Amino acid sequence: MQELLAQYQSVAAPEVIKWVNVGKAIDFPENGGACIKYKNKQIAVFNFTRESHWYACQNLCPHKLEMVLSRGMIGDKEGIPKVACPMHKKTFSLKDGNNLNGEDYKIAVYPVKIESENVYIGFID
Amino acid sequence: MRKIVVVGNGMVGYKFCEKLMASPDRENFQVQVFGEEPSPAYDRVHLSEYFSEKGKNELLLAPRSWYEDNGIELRTSSLISEINTEKKEVVTYKGEKVSYEYLVIATGSSAFVPPIKGSEKTGVFVYRTTEDLDAIKTYAKKLQKKYKSKATVLGGGLLGLEAANAAKELGLETSVVEFAPRLMPRQLDEAGSNTLIGKIESLGIKILTNKATSKISGEEEIDALTFSDGSRHETDMLIISAGIRPRDELAKSSGLKTGERGGIFVNNKMETSAKDVYAIGEAALYNNAIYGLVAPGYNMAEVAVSQICGGDKTMAAHIDMSTQLKLIGTDVASFGDPFIENEEISAITYENKQSGIYKRINVSRDGKKLLGGILVGDASDYQNLFQIYINGMKLPENPEDLILGSRGGENTAMGSVTDLPDTAQICSCEAISKGDICKPLESGECCSMDDVVTKTKASTGCGGCKPMVTDLFNATMKSLGKEVKEVICEHFDFNRQEIFDLVKINKVQDFDEALNLFGKGHGCEKCKPVLASIFASITMETANKQVTIQDSNDKFLANIQRNGTYSIVPRIPGGEITPDKLMTIGAVAKKFDLYTKITGGQRIDLFGAELHQLPEIWKELIDAGFESGHAYGKSLRTVKSCVGSTWCRFGMHESVSFAIQIEERYRGLRSPHKLKGGVSGCIRECAEARGKDFGIIAVESGWNLYVCGNGGATPKHAILLAEGLDDETTIKYLDRFLMYYIRTAAPLMRTAPWLEKLDGGIEHLKKVVIEDSLGIAEDLEKEMQGLITNYECEWKQAIEDPEMMKRFKHFVNSDEGDDNISYVPLRDQKMPRAWT
Numbered sequence: 021m022q023e024l025l026a027q028y029q030s031v032a033a034p035e036v037i038k039w040v041n042v043g044k045a046i047d048f049p050e051n052g053g054a055c056i057k058y059k060n061k062q063i064a065v066f067n068f069t070r071e072s073h074w075y076a077c078q079n080l081c082p083h084k085l086e087m088v089l090s091r092g093m094i095g096d097k098e099g100i101p102k103v104a105c106p107m108h109k110k111t112f113s114l115k116d117g118n119n120l121n122g123e124d125y126k127i128a129v130y131p132v133k134i135e136s137e138n139v140y141i142g143f144i145d
Numbered sequence: 146m147r148k149i150v151v152v153g154n155g156m157v158g159y160k161f162c163e164k165l166m167a168s169p170d171r172e173n174f175q176v177q178v179f180g181e182e183p184s185p186a187y188d189r190v191h192l193s194e195y196f197s198e199k200g201k202n203e204l205l206l207a208p209r210s211w212y213e214d215n216g217i218e219l220r221t222s223s224l225i226s227e228i229n230t231e232k233k234e235v236v237t238y239k240g241e242k243v244s245y246e247y248l249v250i251a252t253g254s255s256a257f258v259p260p261i262k263g264s265e266k267t268g269v270f271v272y273r274t275t276e277d278l279d280a281i282k283t284y285a286k287k288l289q290k291k292y293k294s295k296a297t298v299l300g301g302g303l304l305g306l307e308a309a310n311a312a313k314e315l316g317l318e319t320s321v322v323e324f325a326p327r328l329m330p331r332q333l334d335e336a337g338s339n340t341l342i343g344k345i346e347s348l349g350i351k352i353l354t355n356k357a358t359s360k361i362s363g364e365e366e367i368d369a370l371t372f373s374d375g376s377r378h379e380t381d382m383l384i385i386s387a388g389i390r391p392r393d394e395l396a397k398s399s400g401l402k403t404g405e406r407g408g409i410f411v412n413n414k415m416e417t418s419a420k421d422v423y424a425i426g427e428a429a430l431y432n433n434a435i436y437g438l439v440a441p442g443y444n445m446a447e448v449a450v451s452q453i454c455g456g457d458k459t460m461a462a463h464i465d466m467s468t469q470l471k472l473i474g475t476d477v478a479s480f481g482d483p484f485i486e487n488e489e490i491s492a493i494t495y496e497n498k499q500s501g502i503y504k505r506i507n508v509s510r511d512g513k514k515l516l517g518g519i520l521v522g523d524a525s526d527y528q529n530l531f532q533i534y535i536n537g538m539k540l541p542e543n544p545e546d547l548i549l550g551s552r553g554g555e556n557t558a559m560g561s562v563t564d565l566p567d568t569a570q571i572c573s574c575e576a577i578s579k580g581d582i583c584k585p586l587e588s589g590e591c592c593s594m595d596d597v598v599t600k601t602k603a604s605t606g607c608g609g610c611k612p613m614v615t616d617l618f619n620a621t622m623k624s625l626g627k628e629v630k631e632v633i634c635e636h637f638d639f640n641r642q643e644i645f646d647l648v649k650i651n652k653v654q655d656f657d658e659a660l661n662l663f664g665k666g667h668g669c670e671k672c673k674p675v676l677a678s679i680f681a682s683i684t685m686e687t688a689n690k691q692v693t694i695q696d697s698n699d700k701f702l703a704n705i706q707r708n709g710t711y712s713i714v715p716r717i718p719g720g721e722i723t724p725d726k727l728m729t730i731g732a733v734a735k736k737f738d739l740y741t742k743i744t745g746g747q748r749i750d751l752f753g754a755e756l757h758q759l760p761e762i763w764k765e766l767i768d769a770g771f772e773s774g775h776a777y778g779k780s781l782r783t784v785k786s787c788v789g790s791t792w793c794r795f796g797m798h799e800s801v802s803f804a805i806q807i808e809e810r811y812r813g814l815r816s817p818h819k820l821k822g823g824v825s826g827c828i829r830e831c832a833e834a835r836g837k838d839f840g841i842i843a844v845e846s847g848w849n850l851y852v853c854g855n856g857g858a859t860p861k862h863a864i865l866l867a868e869g870l871d872d873e874t875t876i877k878y879l880d881r882f883l884m885y886y887i888r889t890a891a892p893l894m895r896t897a898p899w900l901e902k903l904d905g906g907i908e909h910l911k912k913v914v915i916e917d918s919l920g921i922a923e924d925l926e927k928e929m930q931g932l933i934t935n936y937e938c939e940w941k942q943a944i945e946d947p948e949m950m951k952r953f954k955h956f957v958n959s960d961e962g963d964d965n966i967s968y969v970p971l972r973d974q975k976m977p978r979a980w981t
């Protein structure tokens with residue numbers, strides 16, 4: 021189980037080695053999320069239309085280790101964009117992956133860019 | 146900088162650090178903490194929740210980073226094995242020497258294991274740390290694989306009963322063995338214990354009292370207990386909970402004065418016999434006693450901080466030992482002196498064997514003072530009684546009103562929270578008084594309930610005082626002329642009813658529009674589902690229209706399960722189903738390898754469907770004539786029915802036909818919380834209609850209509866609204882009742898708590914529904930009719946529209962499913978692998 025978690029490490033935009041095309045922008049719901057596969061990773065991608073911004077994070081919820089975060093609801097806490105896990109509603113910042121309920125969980129976040137209507141996610145592997 | 150070393154990072158050791166950090170003298174000290182356990186201090190009081198929902202992280206009193214941020218050096222997995230009070234240093238188990246200027250010993254206690262032969266056998270546990278619980282859980286799993294399931298708890302005290310409940314929750318067949326003739330012998334009298342035994346046995350836990358265990362038998366693994374009367378009790382596992390022993394070994398071997406029966410001797414400043422060495426918590430022997438509760442320990446921590454910082458706080462001479470048991474399904478509390486009996490005292494008792502309630506209060510002969518008491522089966526008055534006791538408040542003219550409620554008048558015997566003196570202790574875990582809560586509100590330093598909790602920490606311990614803190618908050622705000630507004634969340638400054646009206650009057654179309662018009666920010670998991678429900682209740686729009694604001698289950702029109710798969714519940718109105726349809730369900734379940742179970746709501750649940758399989762499965766069900774059962778929505782679930790006069794020899798009317806008619810009338814109706822109904826063919830009530838939000842029972846003259854009942858966490862029987870109705874009037878009243886509820890209830894508030902909050906209660910509701918006292922009956926009926934006419938099966942809608950179907954793919958960029966899902970076999974079916 022720990023191995024599963026260890027696969028996911030945050031990537032900052034300047035570190036990106038490879039931008040991966042993960043689909044067309046219109047295939048992602050507005051103000052919602054969907055999941056993509058890259059190698060053996062599952063990544064949740066959010067089209068935060070209200071903020072005109074895209075976010076990506078691991079699909080794995082660190083609480084019970086289920087692949088569900090892309091199915092969660094997004095929103096903000098005092099301006100910080102966040103996702104709420106659909107299982108037990110723990111919430112995570114989409115900016116830095118920190119848990120917003122004051123718990124010790126953290127998720128990995130990835131940079132996203134949109135080019136000619138395609139969605140790209142930045143990886144270092 | 147002066148250096149403080151703390152030995153023990155348990156609840157009290159942590160509290161010491163917390164209080165020191167909050168002290169203005171904090172800057173003068175350097176703090177180093179040694180804890181034997183691998184994790185930082187956690188909430189032992191809620192240890193049992195570690196089994197159910199909470200992980201280790203959630204139990205932590207503060208994350209490791211808190212210690213870092215506060216400049217405290219915390220070393221876990223570090224036992225201190227020696228203290229040299231001359232040189233003022235401690236020695237770690239590795240032999241490393243650490244010097245101190247002040248030493249605080251907070252080593253707590255360990256579970257007492259009585260000297261019974263065989264207690265070293267495999268399968269014998271104690272119940273104190275998360276490691277103990279891990280070991281118990283692992284062993285229970287091992288047993289279950291071998292089809293063994295008997296667990297026994299030795300000791301029927303507070304902790305023993307909690308351990309028993311936890312064992313039961315693990316799926317074990319559980320018994321409790323108590324040496325004394327009664328349960329919780331330190332808190333309950335005989336009658337109280339008898340009532341409690343009845344309650345606990347009804348939870349499925351067996352109780353054996355008057356049993357002294359003389360031997361634990363078994364080859365390597367335990368297989369039975371033998372009692373001193375010669376009888377034998379078979380068991381596969383034993384959890385010993387026979388009391389605690391203070392961990393004074395370190396202090397003792399280092400020459401500190403300890404008590405004859407254990408415990409580190411301290412005075413009222415928490416000073417031990419050695420200079421600059423303090424002891425606090427369950428390890429400390431104060432007033433010749435060890436206090437096995439966290440509140441006195443927290444008090445000691447505060448005193449020690451004050452003393453070390455040069456203050457003058459001391460421990461009170463009398464320590465209160467009032468307690469409330471946290472067992473689910475049983476209410477037990479005892480306060481003050483529960484037992485006293487002499488000429489000066491009159492004990493007033495109330496016992497109701499049928500409902501399992503026993504109450505006792507001990508009142509001084511002159512009727513002026515409350516000295517203690519016991520509550521079993523219903524402890525809702527505990528906080529009030531405790532306040533009267535601890536503050537020595539005046540009793541009502543007839544003290545029996547305290548446990549019977551005043552009969553006749555409208556007022557309760559308790560008076561109101563505002564009558565309490567400012568010094569009244571409200572939260573005993575954190576030692577927070579009424580003044581501590583009210584003053585920051587009065588000064589404007591705190592404005593919300595959250596502010597109060599963050600500032601004072603009130604109700605963050607055992608949580609028992611939460612209702613009273615809320616009452617105090619509300620009363621104070623009211624007295625300040627501030628409206629206590631229940632708002633939905635940070636994005637909307639309105640309550641549900643206000644938003645309902647705003648959306649309706651302004652004909653708002655979607656969430657974004659609502660947010661732009663009346664809210665701020667981008668919404669969240671609280672306001673989105675509330676608005677989704679409001680839109681549905683006004684226009685009957687299905688969850689397919691605004692997918693991303695739907696709650697977890699509605700979003701995919703199915704209930705998300707433990708492993709991220711979904712369950713499927715087709716509607717089976719009134720529980721009636723043809724053999725053909727039954728075969729379709731069987732065939733579908735077989736084809737997709739779904740776990741199949743009859744639900745508590747008279748229908749069939751198919752579990753284990755992956756996201757991408759949902760549309761295929763529903764297509765087959767819809768082709769066979771099924772429709773969505775809305776088991777995932779805050780909406781009408783089932784209208785349960787008994788077979789009624791169709792077949793039953795006692796039936797007065799056709800309950801099945803009526804139940805089907807009603808279920809089909811309100812199917813898909815979204816509401817503040819879920820809605821359930823029932824129709825019984827006679828007063829034998831086989832459909833349990835009075836346990837539902839609306840219940841209809843056939844009588845000679847027609848139908849009796851009951852409203853606002855539920856099962857679930859706080860069961861309530863529905864209350865009679867009208868009698869002897871014909872079909873048409875029943876439905877008319879139901880339309881009005883349901884629509885009135887949908888318009889006015891708070892989010893996630895079922896009909897019973899809604900009625901409880903409704904000004905004027907059932908009498909008011911009767912007036913609105915039957916006499917149309919508000920003049921809105923016609924509107925309510927019209928609105929309901931509009932919703933009924935617009936009903937559409939949302940699953941049918943979804944599978945017919947390719948755009949809506951997009952959301953049922955696990956990956957946008959691949960057709961594969963989630964490879965993280967795995968199952969284990971279970972009785973010829975399957976279940977998800979366990980969570981780790």
Ligand code: SRM
Nearest residue numbers: 704712743744745746748750776782855856857858859895
């Ligand atoms: C499947 C079923 C258990 C079973 O195997 O029998 C069930 C399963 C769940 N119940 Fe239930 N309840 C089921 C009958 C009941 C009953 C019995 C009944 O309806 O007669 C009750 C008590 C009656 C009542 O509601 O008053 C019941 C009281 C609850 C409650 C407590 C409600 C309360 O007011 O206290 C919850 C929690 C909630 O809704 O917030 C709940 C919540 C749940 C949820 C939906 C939790 C969740 O959100 O995931 C469970 C989902 C499992 C799933 O995904 O399918 N379930 N649940 C039953 C489905 C009935 C159906 O056909 O739709």
Ligand SMILES: Cc1cc2nc3c(=O)[nH]c(=O)nc-3n(C[C@H](O)[C@H](O)[C@H](O)COP(=O)(O)OP(=O)(O)OC[C@H]3O[C@@H](n4cnc5c(N)ncnc54)[C@H](O)[C@@H]3O)c2cc1C
Nearest residue numbers: 153155156157158180181189224225252253426427438439
């Ligand atoms: C299941 C359970 C339920 C409970 N429920 C309630 C309740 O409802 N209400 C209530 O008031 N109380 C309850 N309690 C009691 C409450 O948990 C204790 O009163 C409280 O934990 C005492 O705190 P403490 O810091 O003194 O001891 P502990 O929390 O036991 O902490 C002592 C720590 O010191 C460590 N230690 C010991 N010796 C050394 C050493 N030489 N070197 C380094 N570290 C050492 C121990 O490993 C331990 O981590 C419950 C207890 C249990 C087990």
Ligand code: SF4
Nearest residue numbers: 706707744745857858
């Ligand atoms: S089915 Fe109902 S009672 Fe059973 S575990 Fe789930 S929510 Fe609890």
Ligand code: FES
Nearest residue numbers: 081083084105108
């Ligand atoms: S699995 Fe995500 S919050 Fe529990």
